[in-house]
Amino acid sequence: MTEPTISPRRPAMDRYGVASAAPRPEGLADILERVLDKGIIIAGDIRVNLLDIELLTVKIRLLVVSVDKAMEMGIDWWTRDPMLSGDAQELADENRELRQRLEELERERG
Structure with missing residues (x-):
């Protein structure tokens, strides 16, 4: 039984058949x-x-x-984007609460 031979890798050819020196x-x-x-x-x-x-x-x-x-x-903009971070729901809740407080203050003020 013969040992399998390892064939040397042929250089890459471009579309014109010219061998490229850089590996592809x-x-x-x-x-x-x-x-x-x-x-x-x-x-x-x-x-x-x-x-x-x-x-x-x-x-x-x-x-x-x-x-x-x-x-x-x-x-690293994604680290500060509330929609992409895990705190998105917390920030949305806090935003809603702040808007409600602002509306209450504006009503009290007149």
Whole structure:
């Protein structure tokens, strides 16, 4: 019985058949891991003008990154967003109580 041979990995080829020196990711999981580890930012602006009058401006900013990498970059808005934190219901209740107290004070004042 013969031992199985390990075939050397062939270099990745581009669409023109030229070998690439850089290793390419094996699959979607590898690509996703790299994107989340390094991060990717897509930014763009869309402006609609009519006779040099700006009618509409849309600014698009998309950041795809892991939570750890985002916090490393100083981005942590989700920690202060009451709808995303565990205290969302408590904050909603407190807000409702404060509004009721404010209405009572305004009624008493006249």
